[in-house]
Amino acid sequence: xxxxxxxxxxxxxxxxxxxxxVYRDQxxxxxxxxxxxxxxxxxxxxxxxxxxxxxxxxxxxxxxITARDGDHLVTARLEDAALSPKLFGREEILKxxxxxxxxxxxxxxxxxxxxxxxxxxxxxxxRWEDFDGNAWLEALYSVDLSQPxxxxxxxxxxxxxxxxxxxxGLGLYDGSVFAxxxxxxxxxxxxxxxxxxxxGYLAKGSRAETVARLxxxxxxVVEQSDYGTRLxxxxxxxxxxxxxxxxxxxxxxxxxxSPPVIDVDGPQGRFLRNLDSGAExxxxxxxxxxxxxxxxxxxxPRDNPDLGILYDPSDWSKVAEWKRSPR
Numbered sequence: 001x002x003x004x005x006x007x008x009x010x011x012x013x014x015x016x017x018x019x020x021x022v023y024r025d026q027x028x029x030x031x032x033x034x035x036x037x038x039x040x041x042x043x044x045x046x047x048x049x050x051x052x053x054x055x056x057x058x059x060x061x062x063x064x065i066t067a068r069d070g071d072h073l074v075t076a077r078l079e080d081a082a083l084s085p086k087l088f089g090r091e092e093i094l095k096x097x098x099x100x101x102x103x104x105x106x107x108x109x110x111x112x113x114x115x116x117x118x119x120x121x122x123x124x125x126x127r128w129e130d131f132d133g134n135a136w137l138e139a140l141y142s143v144d145l146s147q148p149x150x151x152x153x154x155x156x157x158x159x160x161x162x163x164x165x166x167x168x169g170l171g172l173y174d175g176s177v178f179a180x181x182x183x184x185x186x187x188x189x190x191x192x193x194x195x196x197x198x199x200g201y202l203a204k205g206s207r208a209e210t211v212a213r214l215x216x217x218x219x220x221v222v223e224q225s226d227y228g229t230r231l232x233x234x235x236x237x238x239x240x241x242x243x244x245x246x247x248x249x250x251x252x253x254x255x256x257x258s259p260p261v262i263d264v265d266g267p268q269g270r271f272l273r274n275l276d277s278g279a280e281x282x283x284x285x286x287x288x289x290x291x292x293x294x295x296x297x298x299x300x301p302r303d304n305p306d307l308g309i310l311y312d313p314s315d316w317s318k319v320a321e322w323k324r325s326p327r
Contacts, residue, residue: 019295021310021320028308028322030293037293041303049115049167051122053145058122058152060112065124067143067150076152078126079107081139087157096136104131113138113162114169114179120146121194123177125158127165135161140177140192158190159183159201163211164254171216173238180211180219180237187211187221189237204240211235212254220245220260220275222252232262232275245275256291261313263289272296274313281316295319 020031026042049060057068065076082100083093099105109126113135116123121144128137140155160183162169171178178191181201188203209230210222219235221242232246250266260275265285272281272289283289283298290297292310299308308322 019310019320021297021308021322023299023305023308023322023324028292028297028299028305030295030297030310030320032293032295035293039290039292039297041288041299041305047112047167049112049124051115051117051143051145053117053120053122056145056150058117058124058143058145058150060115060124064109064126065141065143065152067145067152069149072149074149074151076141076154078109078139081109081126081154082107082128082137084139084154086154087137087139099130105136109137109139111165112167112169113165115167116170116172116177118172118177118194120144123170124152125162125170125179127162135165138162138165138179142194155192155197156199158192158199160186160188160190163187163208164213168213168257171213173216178237180213182208182211202240204235204237210252210254212257214257214260220254220257222254230264246273255289255296256294256313258294259313261291261296272313272316274316277314279313279315281311 022029027038027040030037046062051058059066063075064078067074110129111127113127114125121142124141125138127135129135138161139157141152142155143150143152158179158181160181162179163182169179176191176193178189181190185206186203187205187208188201190201192199207223208221212220214220217237219237221233221235223231225231229247229249230252233242234245235242248264250264253263255261255263262273264271270283270285272283287298287300288302296311296313299305306324310320312319
């Protein structure tokens with residue numbers, strides 16, 4: 001199929017479902033099983049997140065958190081959290097006020113660190129970052145969509161800050177809303193219990209460089225060993241038990257949670273590894289790699305692509321390919 005400035009080649013491998021890959025408006029779009037999945041490569045707008053229960057909605061967008069019931073709208077004043085006595089002591093508030101006046105901090109949040117819908121209650125975790133990009137506040141809000149004319153409510157804050165902030169940053173386990181956070185040199189399981197309104201923290205380890213949640217009970221943890229390697233562990237959050245999934249030399253990034261794929265850049269070069277199948281693929285340094293719809297997308301050059309390839313990480317077969325058409 002000939003597209004403006006692009007050629008799309010679909011279904012190149014043994015995928016059971018037709019797959020297509022196109023690039024337009026600074027984004028790669030994968031079409032799979034009747035659904036579209038997008039990866040933007042340029043500056044991205046604030047993602048819009050919508051939770052719905054019946055005819056009521058809770059929305060995160062550039063305005064913040066908005067609850068809607070028919071024509072009735074309520075938007076939370078997230079700027080108030082920056083100086084809230086519910087979250088900070090007097091000295092902390094005075095320090096924050098000074099930093100805001102000096103331009104080192106701002107009253108509004110920078111991005112969303114997590115969200116989920118638990119039954120009819122929507123939870124949002126806005127994240128505030130300073131001038132240098134360091135987190136200084138994450139505040140948990142809820143919107144009870146079972147109530148007429150629902151209102152966003154500030155619940156409090158977790159101990160520490162989410163290790164991997166993003167829409168998937170919140171989870172639900174045994175009735176508690178949780179996030180995997182780093183607090184000082186510890187990482188752990190920070191949680192909120194809706195039935196009591198209380199917060200708690202269970203430290204799980206230290207020396208973690210990356211912690212990514214694979215499910216509500218399993219996390220993938222990358223730790224430094226005493227002898228210069230990285231230990232990639234599958235960690236069972238409720239019990240605290242873990243097992244070694246890989247030991248490598250070099251920097252490690254998580255590409256995909258499902259299936260679990262890591263990106264390793266070490267002394268022998270760069271490679272991608274599927275932790276379930278063990279299959280590996282060598283990869284050029286500097287090439288962007290993104291997990292999307294249980295596949296892995298690679299493109300080059302970084303900022304103005306001429307080529308994009310979608311792989312099946314079970315065996316690294318090529319599923320779809322996009323090439324810029326000759327001018």
